[in-house]
Amino acid sequence: MSDLTVLVLAKAPVPGRAKTRLAxxxxxxxxxxxxxxxxxxxxxxxxxxxxxxxxxxxTGDLRAATRGPALRAALADWRVTPQRGRTFAERLVAAHADAGPGPVAQVGMDTPQLTPDLLLDAVDGLSSYDACLGPADDGGWWVLARRDPKVAGPLAGVEMSTPATYDDSRAALTAAGHRVCATTVLRDVDTVDDAAEVARLAPGTHFAAAYRAWEATR
Structure with missing residues (x-):
């Protein structure tokens, strides 16, 4: 899809502020x-x-981030905007508004096993639906695909990072009149067990190499 925007919501990976459960x-x-x-x-x-x-x-400053130079180089051709809002849900909705109209697949930074096929599968659902959500196996979700940024609006009132976030998000979208489909279930990385499993599933990633390097020191 030639006009696809992939919107990534991320926190600068600064020690003491990133992945506190893992830490x-x-x-x-x-x-x-x-x-x-x-x-x-x-x-x-x-x-x-x-x-x-x-x-x-x-959110945060990549200049203070771990692997900051590599991240800034990788983002050279990207549009980068600050997150806006008090809660994560509010920042998510604002990010969709900033991304504008057209096909958008929004993800976070907790699924290093992400592939182009997974992104395109989510976007394919937009041929028949207003939104496509990808469930995470902890009860959350890892991707939201949509065409109209207003589709994300009902999520401003959804509590994120709970075992019911996927169900609550889907309910909010459907209550607003949006047709919603589901795509592949993925595992978010929140804990060491998550990290071990994702590294096993995607052994060729930067993440898997970093996990193996840490595991070797235990």
């Missing part, structure tokens, strides 16, 4: 490195998606 086990520096590796993998997947352009909605 309880790995320490701040390793957690930030894993987060940076996951973001690099996401950027790589977008770059490999035919016809796609990248838009990063960022």
């Amino acid at each position: 309880r086990v790995t320490g701040d520096e390793v957690a930030a490195d894993l987060a940076a590796a996951a973001l690099l993998d996401t950027i790589t997947a977008v770059a490999a998606t035919p016809g796609a352009r990248g838009h990063l909605a960022l």
